[in-house]
Amino acid sequence: MPLADRDEELVQRxxxxxxxxxxxxxxxxVDTVYRVAYRLTRTxxxxxxxxxxxxxxxxxxxxxxxxxxxxxxxxxxxVLNRVIDASRSRQRWSIMRPLDDGLDVADGQPDAEAAAxxxxxxxxxxxxxxxxxxxxxxxxxxxxxxxxxxxxxAAAMKTSVGAVEQLLQRAKAALRVELRALxx
Amino acid sequence: MTxxxxxxxxxxxxxxxxxxxxxxxxxxxxxxxxxxARARMADxxxxxxxxxxxPLFAISLAASLMLGxxxxxxxxxxxxxxxEEIEFTW
Numbered sequence: 001m002p003l004a005d006r007d008e009e010l011v012q013r014x015x016x017x018x019x020x021x022x023x024x025x026x027x028x029x030v031d032t033v034y035r036v037a038y039r040l041t042r043t044x045x046x047x048x049x050x051x052x053x054x055x056x057x058x059x060x061x062x063x064x065x066x067x068x069x070x071x072x073x074x075x076x077x078x079v080l081n082r083v084i085d086a087s088r089s090r091q092r093w094s095i096m097r098p099l100d101d102g103l104d105v106a107d108g109q110p111d112a113e114a115a116a117x118x119x120x121x122x123x124x125x126x127x128x129x130x131x132x133x134x135x136x137x138x139x140x141x142x143x144x145x146x147x148x149x150x151x152x153x154a155a156a157m158k159t160s161v162g163a164v165e166q167l168l169q170r171a172k173a174a175l176r177v178e179l180r181a182l183x184x
Numbered sequence: 185m186t187x188x189x190x191x192x193x194x195x196x197x198x199x200x201x202x203x204x205x206x207x208x209x210x211x212x213x214x215x216x217x218x219x220x221a222r223a224r225m226a227d228x229x230x231x232x233x234x235x236x237x238x239p240l241f242a243i244s245l246a247a248s249l250m251l252g253x254x255x256x257x258x259x260x261x262x263x264x265x266x267x268e269e270i271e272f273t274w
Contacts, residue, residue: 014225022225026218034213044211051217056224125208144205172201179204 007071014059026055029075032146036076039141040083042130050086054078069155076146077156080138087134128178136171143168 007028013021033054038047054075057063065074129140135157142153143164154164 022222026222026225030218030221031213034217035210038210039208048214048217051213052221052224055218055221059225119207121204122207122209125205129205129208140205144202175205176201179201 008065008067011059011065011071015061022059025058029058030055033075033079036079036141036146037083039129039145040079040137041086046086050079050082053082070152073148073152073155076142076148077158080156084134124181125179128175131178132171132174136167136174139164139167140171140175 005024007025010021010025014025030051034047034051037050037054038044041047041050057078058065058075063078065071069077129137132140138157139153142148142156143150148156150161150164150168154161157164
């Protein structure tokens with residue numbers, strides 16, 4: 001890949017006001033960001049909000065990409081961080097919910113939009129992955145669905161390779177139990 | 185003792201589970217997402233020139249100037265009193 005087309009180079013050009021570099025960056029990563037956000041959240045709308053936030057801040061000097069971490073790892077880490085923030089604010093909100101009798105928010109449940117997985121087997125897999133503890137779910141998304149190496153997944157999660165290995169083994173063990181009926 | 189790479193390959197060759205996981209596909213990315221993200225990116229990176237070029241900004245600036253002028257003509261502020269003009273009544 002030519003140097004000018006590398007993500008890190010595009011970020012620098014985008015920060016200097018190059019609109020075409022910004023466009024390329026967004027178009028190159030919008031699918032990845034949305035995909036990761038969707039797998040880690042419960043609704044399409046939440047995934048869309050998170051994806052927009054992450055993409056909009058790619059060039060930010062404070063919150064955006066900075067070397068030495070590679071851009072492909074950084075962008076996934078940014079989604080994870082944003083998902084964690086959203087989850088925390090949802091938890092805070094759910095603590096307050098009993099006081100709000102008038103509000104009918106289906107918090108913590110997949111909404112109607114998430115029923116895009118019409119296929120029953122796909123739904124079973126989605127539910128099994130989403131039911132995993134947060135860090136196991138992240139490891140499955142990064143290592144299986146995003147094909148990141150253990151080292152890159154560890155960098156994205158700011159943890160050690162050994163910890164990612166353990167999380168992956170536990171997640172796969174839990175999923176094997178949950179998805180026994182689906183395996184050939 | 186196995187290395188990280190060997191263990192990694194052990195983990196990733198569990199085919200049946202991987203096949204099952206692959207059944208879950210994500211929906212297509214909404215087409216508007218990239219456009220909206222680019223617009224927000226311009227704001228987040230402080231695209232000052234782009235901001236001043238926006239039609240909405242130009243219209244609101246022109247409206248503010250016109251309104252300001254009109255208010256100035258209709259209701260001019262009272263002149264500031266000098267210290268000699270202040271009378272004490274006690």
